[in-house]
Amino acid sequence: MAQKPSIPKGTRDFTPAEMARRNYIFDTIREVFGLYGFRQIETPAMENLSTLMGKYGEEGDKLLFKILNSGDYLRGVDRSLIDNDECLKLAAQLCEKGLRYDLTVPFARFVVMHRAELQMPFKRFQIQPVWRADRPQKGRYREFYQCDADVVGSDSLLNEVELLQIIDEVFARLGVRITIKLNNRKVLAGIAELVGAPDKIIDITVAIDKIDKIGLDKVKEELAERGLSPEAIDRITPIITLSGTNAERLESLKALMASSEVGLKGVEELITVIDSTAALGLRADLELDVSLARGLNYYTGTIIEVKARDVEIGSITGGGRYDNLTGVFGLPGLSGVGISFGADRIYDVLNALDLYPADIQGAARIMFANLGEAEAARSLQVAREVRRAGISAEVYPDAAKMKKQMSRADALGIPYVGIIGETELQEGTVTLKNMTTGEQSQLNVDDLIKALS
């Protein structure tokens, strides 16, 4: 009956060594969120499909993991859907619940359901896995973590500034050199207005978003294909090829946007955010990038994207301001701004650059060897004292061969081994072996604790 076990494709186990690394990242993010007064919430893994469906586009609906109803789930199902293989429609009858696809929609639902108890502005963070039935590939998983922080109920750009500080602080702590790209949806609207094609804002931004990848000429071609006149394209060109410092770019942009009210408002917002942030001394590079169009359908003001400078990988954090988080759930007009750290990509970046501190292994600081019953009993006593001092300790459970015991400490990266044999038992001491240097010394318990501290 024995079966060779496996796990679903696109999912992962995390071993202790991997967990230690991941926890290092999560703990860093959590601590910085906390320093800025963001407070944690959690929502259930399962949401009603009525909450999730239609929020991520048609493709998103297909990528939702749906949970089969319990019990007699065929009752009341429209059998013609089965006969006609209408899988998507049938799924809505077989399943009431689905797995969380991101943290934003559950957060919106949370805000609506709990609005009476929330203090506005509400600053929340959330670190939980999400699930997507995407085709798995390198760096893309069906279960992965998101780490989101949002402020809702405040229009102030001070929130943007603090979120940029958070991004800066997290990556500074992790030792990752980053560039934060900044744009504003109002500038994009301004561009569309300027070229006399306000209805073409999506076409324009989709095209100019590609400038880094395909270059200016191809972008111009695409703009033409999307129905823009040569004059319009000529007007866009200087805007998307701005150069110089942020201040110079903003100056040029302001001049170019002179005739668009919304565009100028966007420039003003960018100036405020960039100046305020600069006054606080960011370590990251902050770069105005007018071609940045991330999440266009959703964001209404600031748009943020973070790239690692030393690893070739997509965006590792992103975010922006939105006007109407909760309208779809019956609470219109709630504005907010948020960021999302891509924990799995950050994990890949830290692995690629080997940026983990040496002491995050999570193994005990000392392992007491086991030389027999009486010796082990004494080791348990000493281990208790060591732990009381806040130092992690394990006692090898069996009186195995010393070589085997030592090799465990070695393999787990346990830095010290404590040996209590007959002599130590009589003298009330412990022989402490430093596993790195091989040095040994015989100590009483107080000195042992000092040596380990």
Add this chain to the structure above:
Amino acid sequence: MAQKPSIPKGTRDFTPAEMARRNYIFDTIREVFGLYGFRQIETPAMENLSTLMGKYGEEGDKLLFKILNSGDYLRGVDRSLIDNDECLKLAAQLCEKGLRYDLTVPFARFVVMHRAELQMPFKRFQIQPVWRADRPQKGRYREFYQCDADVVGSDSLLNEVELLQIIDEVFARLGVRITIKLNNRKVLAGIAELVGAPDKIIDITVAIDKIDKIGLDKVKEELAERGLSPEAIDRITPIITLSGTNAERLESLKALMASSEVGLKGVEELITVIDSTAALGLRADLELDVSLARGLNYYTGTIIEVKARDVEIGSITGGGRYDNLTGVFGLPGLSGVGISFGADRIYDVLNALDLYPADIQGAARIMFANLGEAEAARSLQVAREVRRAGISAEVYPDAAKMKKQMSRADALGIPYVGIIGETELQEGTVTLKNMTTGEQSQLNVDDLIKALS
């Protein structure tokens, strides 16, 4: 189009205040696990149904949340199952994956899949949610957390001793007074052997397990109904009505078990565990309870159950030793011992006794009021200094009415408000208001940080 949102029954949102409390519990458990050298792993929320099915009995199979296959999930399905409403069999064709039902089966699968990279004895802990399609009721949820620690690959009773120390330490830190009940499956086998009904071990233990609830007479009735002779019942009676100290009970039990080899082995194991633990000075009450039969089909040695002394609630932690964790996945003979903290019940206990420290709210330590643009810019500067000292701070994002700003600090339990107005701006100071006492003082930044530390 607005819909009134809800969440699936039996699931919960956790607000910041609730999360702060839950994190306090999880962090306490995690820290103690770490002090004893246990290392964390995580497994995916979804497992293949082939991993899960048949591991929790027929009832368990029904309580698994199953995930509808993606895409054209009707292809290849046996349509007669649909016509005959054979929901359970059909589910196995519609679904390949299910949600984790506990942490033990995924752990067994993990050990088998990763055995080449694991150091034995392997000491792991795991804190993750599990899902069961149970009927929700008070204190029973469809999504809840388990916190498990296991040592596999060692027969030593030293592991039992350390797990009991962990239980003791966790509840001492949480301030919950507990009784740890201890038994050994071999003693139960011994009882069945003694009364000449070794095949009736399940019947006997199911009956005597109820003694606390229904009393001795009813247990005797039930034993008779389950086919035990009056003589057998007479022989069982003194065993299940042992009284006195643990030492006295063990003494009596040893005498009563004299003719059962397995029973005596169980008594010996109990003596070792109880004596070793007593030598280490447990704060919890440790009580030998021969009627304890928790998880009988699974455990083969030590059986552990923890009750809160000051709250009426079921077992809040349990565990025991097992012989064959991974046999079903093709790796026979792997013995281990583990415990599982029932986080949700512990949460209920701490809520009932109001045992949370005052400072776990998770709100910022100081909120800077916002008196206008220049003042807020200065507040951001000072907040940066405060955070650099490791102190959490928020800046009210809008220049709202002071009363509104103060009421936020009050509602969130933020203990200090920092005020930077025109005077403070000129003088380079901050007026610090203690929200508890109402006291105010004007400080420079260094003194502010000292006052907040």
